[in-house]
Amino acid sequence: MNKIITISRQYGSGGREIGKKLAEALGVPFYDNELITMAAKKSGYTEEIFKNAEQQPTGSLLYSLSMMGTANALAFELPLGDKLFIIQSNIIKEVAAKGGCVIVGRCADYVLKDNPNCVKVYIHADLPARIERAKNVYGVDDNKIEDRIQKFDKKRASYYNYYTNMKWGVASNYHLTVNSSVLGIEKTAELLKEYVERL
Amino acid sequence: MNKIITISRQYGSGGREIGKKLAEALGVPFYDNELITMAAKKSGYTEEIFKNAEQQPTGSLLYSLSMMGTANALAFELPLGDKLFIIQSNIIKEVAAKGGCVIVGRCADYVLKDNPNCVKVYIHADLPARIERAKNVYGVDDNKIEDRIQKFDKKRASYYNYYTNMKWGVASNYHLTVNSSVLGIEKTAELLKEYVERL
Numbered sequence: 001m002n003k004i005i006t007i008s009r010q011y012g013s014g015g016r017e018i019g020k021k022l023a024e025a026l027g028v029p030f031y032d033n034e035l036i037t038m039a040a041k042k043s044g045y046t047e048e049i050f051k052n053a054e055q056q057p058t059g060s061l062l063y064s065l066s067m068m069g070t071a072n073a074l075a076f077e078l079p080l081g082d083k084l085f086i087i088q089s090n091i092i093k094e095v096a097a098k099g100g101c102v103i104v105g106r107c108a109d110y111v112l113k114d115n116p117n118c119v120k121v122y123i124h125a126d127l128p129a130r131i132e133r134a135k136n137v138y139g140v141d142d143n144k145i146e147d148r149i150q151k152f153d154k155k156r157a158s159y160y161n162y163y164t165n166m167k168w169g170v171a172s173n174y175h176l177t178v179n180s181s182v183l184g185i186e187k188t189a190e191l192l193k194e195y196v197e198r199l
Numbered sequence: 200m201n202k203i204i205t206i207s208r209q210y211g212s213g214g215r216e217i218g219k220k221l222a223e224a225l226g227v228p229f230y231d232n233e234l235i236t237m238a239a240k241k242s243g244y245t246e247e248i249f250k251n252a253e254q255q256p257t258g259s260l261l262y263s264l265s266m267m268g269t270a271n272a273l274a275f276e277l278p279l280g281d282k283l284f285i286i287q288s289n290i291i292k293e294v295a296a297k298g299g300c301v302i303v304g305r306c307a308d309y310v311l312k313d314n315p316n317c318v319k320v321y322i323h324a325d326l327p328a329r330i331e332r333a334k335n336v337y338g339v340d341d342n343k344i345e346d347r348i349q350k351f352d353k354k355r356a357s358y359y360n361y362y363t364n365m366k367w368g369v370a371s372n373y374h375l376t377v378n379s380s381v382l383g384i385e386k387t388a389e390l391l392k393e394y395v396e397r398l
């Protein structure tokens with residue numbers, strides 16, 4: 001299986017778990033936080049700084065300043081967010097060159113847009129299912145859960161739109177998009193497996 | 200099979216043909232132009248006026264005036280486009296109440312949004328495939344083919360956005376969206392069939 005399946009996903013849609021199950025079913029590596037760790041180790045930056053980068057969609061100089069202080073930030077040509085994105089993108093290209101795999105998040109679909117083996121998938125879900133998941137699976141427990149979901153989506157969209165100049169969640173950016181509430185996590189992973197095997 | 204499969208589609212994506220094949224494979228009725236004819240017969244308006252309505256996304260009073268003349272248009276409370284939309288929507292609900300079927304276009308996904316049997320699908324395709332299809336299947340033969348494709352999409356988007364207050368082509372509006380260039384017409388129809396059977 002030489003396909004690189006990239007999965008973008010709404011917060012609470014189960015996209016990450018679906019990706020993991022898909023990778024297991026296909027017998028290929030799965031990259032998510034592992035990817036950050038690899039990137040972090042290689043670059044010398046901490047893992048923490050990479051995690052924050054995805055939450056800081058602007059990737060702007062202002063962000064670099066607030067994270068590193070003026071003097072340090074000015075020692076670099078590019079804003080930190082942009083540097084981290086480039087490091088991550090190189091890691092994504094490296095793992096993709098090794099063969100079939102599943103990569104969740106991090107604009108991997110855009111990074112691999114010229115790779116003919118790349119299969120671009122987007123997972124979303126109905127709001128009630130996402131609330132349930134945030135509560136039961138991620139252990140989020142507050143009365144502003146809907147706000148949090150919206151905030152997460154906005155951050156992911158903003159990060160994606162900034163780095164790719166495309167609109168996150170627009171169907172025509174992906175080969176396949178699925179509402180995971182319809183079939184549930186397990187069967188959505190099976191659907192994706194059959195789709196990939198059909199290619 | 201009691202599912203009502205609604206198909207929205209980009210111009211040149213083969214969505215209509217996929218819908219037809221899907222309906223055949225599932226052994227259920229297929230509604231597209233047939234729907235217009237039914238609606239036209241029932242209302243007393245001509246078929247032509249319904250066809251034009253989908254090309255005239257504003258559904259505005261101005262449009263009604265240009266089509267019917269001031270005096271006639273003023274004899275109606277609603278703009279003509281809106282009236283036609285309501286007549287069409289009622290027909291869509293009627294055919295959906297009869298049982299499983301495939302309906303292409305006409306915001307059927309929105310019209311049937313409260314119908315638990317409704318399966319919302321969106322079909323798009325890569326631009327080169329759409330150009331090929333416009334040339335070879337629809338017989339469009341001019342040097343402004345790309346402009347035409349964009350114009351058609353804009354009209355469909357505008358019509359959809361006007362009547363549904365949602366964004367046409369945004370993945371989260373649909374249960375499944377597919378790029379038909381990947382598998383081609385025949386196999387995309389098969390994929391949809393298997394998806395529906397899985398529900």
